[in-house]
C-alpha cells in the first residue's frame with residue numbers, strides 16, 4: 001500500500017479508500033472517457049474532505065472531485081496517468097436542516113437530487129431542480145455544473161437556487177459560507193465562483209438551497225406542431241395566456257421520439273399520428289386543479305383555432321402526465337442504444353431557434369447527406385440538445401465518432417453566428433476544453449485563468465478541465 005493511501009486511510013477509515021476496483025468511478029456515464037485514478041477517497045465529513053485536500057496540497061497530488069458521475073462532458077473523470085485522486089462526496093448525504101419559514105434547506109453535497117426533491121415535498125415545499133439523471137446525480141455535482149434541466153423556465157438554473165455554500169479550497173482550508181440570506185451585499189459574492197466551476201476551484205461540501213411553495217396542481221400536455229417556429233409561437237401564446245405558471249416547455253422532434261418508442265416499446269406517444277414536432281409542457285398553479293385544466297384547455301383550444309398547433313393531448317391525471325414525461329426522460333438513454341451520437345448542448349436567443357435549426361440542419365445535410373439529427377430540449381430557455389447520429393448509408397457508429405471535430409465545427413460555428421453558447425448547461429469538462437478557445441473572448445479566458453491561479457496556484461484541483 002502506498003504511503004499516500006495509508007495516510008488517506010488514517011483520515012477517512014480503511015473502507016473508504018479504494019485502491020483497485022475503480023469501475024464505478026473511472027468512466028463517465030456515456031463511456032466516452034476512461035480514466036485511471038491512483039485512489040478513490042470517500043470522506044464522510046467536510047473536515048475529512050479538508051484533511052484529504054490538505055494532504056493532496058502538501059504532496060502536490062491532483063484531485064478530481066466527483067459526486068453522482070452522471071456528467072456529460074468528462075469533468076468528473078480522471079486522466080489516464082494513474083496519479084490523480086478522485087474525491088467522492090457520495091457518503092456525505094445528510095439533509096442538515098429544513099427551514100420552512102426561511103424557505104431553505106441545508107444539505108451535504110452528496111445528497112441525491114431526487115432525495116432532496118422528496119425531502120422538500122415532505123415539508124410541503126418544492127425544490128424545483130429536475131433532470132432525467134435526478135435519481136443518481138448529486139447536489140454537489142449539480143451545483144458544480146450549474147445544472148439546468150426542465151424547470152429553468154420558471155425557477156432558473158441551479159445558480160438561482162443556491163443561497164449559501166461550504167467549500168474546501170485547494171489549500172485544504174474550509175470556507176463556511178452556509179448562509180441563508182436573501183440579501184447580502186458585503187463584497188464579492190464568492191459562492192458564484194464555485195457554482196459552475198466544475199470542481200476546478202474547490203470541493204463543495206454543503207449548500208443552502210432555496211425552496212418554493214409546493215404547487216397544488218400541475219397540468220401536463222403533449223402537443224403536435226408543424227415546425228420549430230410554431231413551437232416558438234406557442235411559447236409566446238402560452239406565456240401570454242398562463243404567465244409564469246408555465247414551468248416546462250420542451251421541444252421533441254419526431255425522430256427523437258421515434259428512438260424512445262423504438263427502444264422503450266412500453267412507452268407510447270399520446271399522439272400516434274404522423275407529426276414532425278412535439279412540445280411537452282407543464283403548467284403549475286398553487287390553486288384549484290380543475291380551474292387550471294380549464295384554462296389550459298382554453299389556451300390550447302385557441303392555439304388549435306389559430307393553427308399554431310396541429311393536435312394536443314391533455315393529461316387527464318397525474319399518472320398520464322408522468323407517462324408523457326417518461327418519453328422525454330428516456331430520450332438520452334434511447335440515443336445510447338442507437339449508437340453514440342455527436343452531442344451538442346447549445347443556447348441561442350429564443351427568438352432565433354427556428355432559424356438556427358434550419359441553418360444548422362442545412363449545413364450538416366450538405367456535408368453529410370442523410371445525416372440523422374436528434375433535435376430536442378429546453379426550447380423555453382433557448383437551449384437545444386442537437387445530437388447528430390450517424391448517416392446510415394455512409395457511416396457506421398465507430399466511423400461517425402471520428403467526424404466529431406468536423407461536426408462540432410459546423411454546429412458550433414452556426415451557434416456563434418446566432419450569438420449563442422456552445423455549452424448551455426452541461427459544462428466544458430474535458431469535452432469542450434479546446435473548443436471554448438475558439439468561441440470565448442481571449443480576455444474572458446485570461447480572467448478565468450487568473451481566478452484559477454489565485455485560488456489554485458499549484459493547479460491540483462481538477463487539472464485539465466474547463467481551462
Ligand code: FAD
Pocket residue numbers: 029064065066067068069070071072074075076077089109130131132133136137138139140141142143144145146147148149150198199200202203204205332333425426429462465
Ligand atoms: P458529476 O458527474 O459527479 O460531476 C460533474 C462535475 O462537477 C465534474 O466536473 C466534477 O469534478 C464536479 N464535481 C462533482 N462534485 C463536486 C463537488 N462536490 N465539488 C466540486 N466539484 C464537484 N444536465 C443538465 O444540466 N440538464 C439536464 O437536463 C441533464 N439531463 C441529463 C440526463 C441524463 C440521462 C444524464 C446522464 C445526464 C444529464 N445531465 C443534465 C448531466 C448531469 O446529470 C448534470 O451535469 C449533473 O448536474 C451532474 O451531477 P453529478 O452529481 O452526476 O456530477
Ligand code: 2HG
Pocket residue numbers: 132149331332343344377378385386387
Ligand atoms: C436532457 O435535457 C439532458 O435530457 C441530456 O440535458 C441531453 O442527451 C442529451 O444530449
Ligand code: ZN
Pocket residue numbers: 148149377378385425
Ligand atoms: Zn438538457
